[in-house]
Amino acid sequence: MHTRDCYVSAPGKAILHGEHAVVHGKVALAVSLNLRTYLRLQSTSNGKVCINLPNIDTFLSWEITALQPLLDGCRDCLAKHVVLKQELDDDLLKRLRAFTGIADASTDTRSMAVLAFLYMYLSVFGEAKSLASITVSVWSELPTGAGLGSSAAYNVCLAAGLLSARGITSSPLTPQQDSARWSKEEMEQINRWAFMGEKIIHGNPSGVDNAVGTWGCFLRYHDGKITPLDRVPVLRILLTNTKVPRSTKVLVSGVKDKINKFPAVMKPVLESVDAVSCTCEQTLTEMSARGPSAEHYNILEELIDINQHHLNVMGVGHSSLDTLCKISLARGLHSKLTGAGGGGCGITLLRPETDASVIQSTVAELQACGFDCWETSIGGPGAQKYKKWSLPKQVLKCC
Ligand SMILES: Nc1ncnc2c1ncn2[C@@H]1O[C@H](COP(=O)(O)OP(=O)(O)O)[C@@H](O)[C@H]1O
Ligand SMILES: C[C@@](O)(CCOP(=O)(O)O)CC(=O)O
Ligand SMILES: [Mg+2]
Structure with a gap:
């Protein structure tokens, strides 16, 4: 079948407050980063799907003729899925696991990426008369598995690229534009499909990461409801990657076990994280309305400390994150983990008056611990489609 070549990208994210609690219906505040994942999809004629x-x-490829039997008896349910896309098709996932030999409990990086890709590819193209011969390349500026939403950016790119190539979403680019975004309805569709991919990689995602990857900017996320926060001040954030590997799936399931084991102990902790997110949101709104004051920053810093303690109580802390908090606090800076924790990344709030020398010495000490550390800009655009020549050169070289 005929497919359209396309180039798309999606941003990573930092969660300010509410990670883990958001999986259990509490409020989270998250913001897109200036680090992105890029996807290139090319139509081919070799009868293969390559990734x-x-x-x-x-770097893998499959003969379309080998994949085709996975869809036998599945077409009717896929037709419904293409329109609704709310639930994973367990039968297709089971067939894919048997085909690839990927076990249910696997958290292996490659296996999860391949499973999410093949599932989305077969669901998007399975309803057509024949599968498409394509090559999909994905390259990211984000560290993988470090709490900055690389899985969500990957899934948003897969959803946007495959839906676009199949012609389910329109081509939003006019001849005058180098990059463009889709209509609200199409973005919602991309977000729903990306959520399916997150389910495959994470097990039980809240949906906050794919929402930020799709829509970008600063968002409040609560029980599937996405509210863009327009009135927020410019915040300076230092990101630290402890480089300690961890899996979101494992950490999310560990928190669930703890809640099941000690409901009376853990539920108040989740309530308190919810209150931290709401208080932070109120403070940000006030800062934007009246102008930021030192007292506002004191509140933001206290909330960061409180939340970091709560995350430790949930069992998602790590000694590397304790080191980050200690080193930054020695200079009056406040940090917490971001994303699933257990290693990965932390954020440090920088006050407007924080001296450059303080930041430099903090960064130097964190780097001496083997961490990566950089000041990031936040609030980048959500999923986008590009013309080939408007992509950064580095991206064209890598994918
Ligand atoms: N650029 C990428 N290429 C391929 N797979 C990716 C990429 N980025 C993320 N992934 C997939 O997402 C998984 C990481 O997801 P996760 O554990 O949620 O961490 P995070 O989303 O915080 O980076 C990886 O194991 C891999 O399967
Ligand atoms: C822990 C959690 O709140 C965020 C996970 O983010 P990341 O995959 O670590 O980037 C899980 C979720 O919201 O689905
Ligand atoms: Mg993730």
């Missing part, structure tokens, strides 16, 4: 994932050193 190039240089970040995780994975």
Whole structure:
């Protein structure tokens, strides 16, 4: 079948407050980063589906004729899925696991990326008369598995690229535009499909990461409801990657076990995280309305400390994150983990008056611990489609 070549990208995210609690119906505040994942989809005529994932050193291909039997008896349910896309098709997932030999309990990086890709590819193209011969390349500026939403950016790119190539979403680019975004309805569709991919990689995602990857900017997320926060001040954030590997799926399931084991102990903790998110949101709104004051920053810093303690209580802390908090606090700076924790990344709030020398010495000490550390800009655009020549050169080289 005929497909359209396309180039798309989606941003990573930082969660300010509400990670883990958001999985259990509490409020989270999250913001997009200036680090992005890019996807290139090319139509081919070799009768194969190829995937190039240089970040995780994975280059694979399958004959379309080998994949086709996985869809036998599945077409009717896929037709419904293409329209609704709310639930994973367990039968298709089971067939894919048997086909690839990927076990239910696997959290292996490559296996999860391949499973999410094949599931989305077969669901998007399975309803057509024949599967499409394509090569998909994905390359990211985000560290993989570090709490900055690389899985969501990956899934948003897969959803946007495959839906676009199949012609389910329109081509939003006019001849005058180098990049463009889709209509609200199409973005909602991309977000729903990306959520399916997150379910495959995470097990039980809240949906906050794919929402930020799709819509970008600063969002409040509560029980599937996405509210863009327009009135927020410019915040300066230092990001630290402890480089300690961890899996979101494992950490999310550990928190669930703890809640089941000690409901009376853990539920108040989740309530308190919810209150932290709401208080932070109120403070940000006030800062934007009246102008930021030192007292506002004191409140933001206290909320960061409180939340970091709560995350430790949930069992998602790590000694590397304790080191980050200690080193930054020695200079009056406040940090917490971001994303699933257990290693990965932390955020440090910088006050407007924080001296450059303080930041430099903090960064130097964190780097001496083997961490990566950089000041990031936040609030980048959500999923976008590009013309080939408007992509950064580095991206064209990598995918
Ligand atoms: N650029 C990428 N290429 C291929 N797979 C990716 C990429 N980025 C993320 N992934 C997939 O997402 C998984 C990481 O997801 P997760 O554990 O949620 O961490 P995070 O989303 O915080 O980076 C990886 O194991 C891999 O399967
Ligand atoms: C822990 C959680 O709140 C965020 C996970 O983010 P990340 O995959 O670690 O980037 C899980 C979720 O919201 O689905
Ligand atoms: Mg993730």
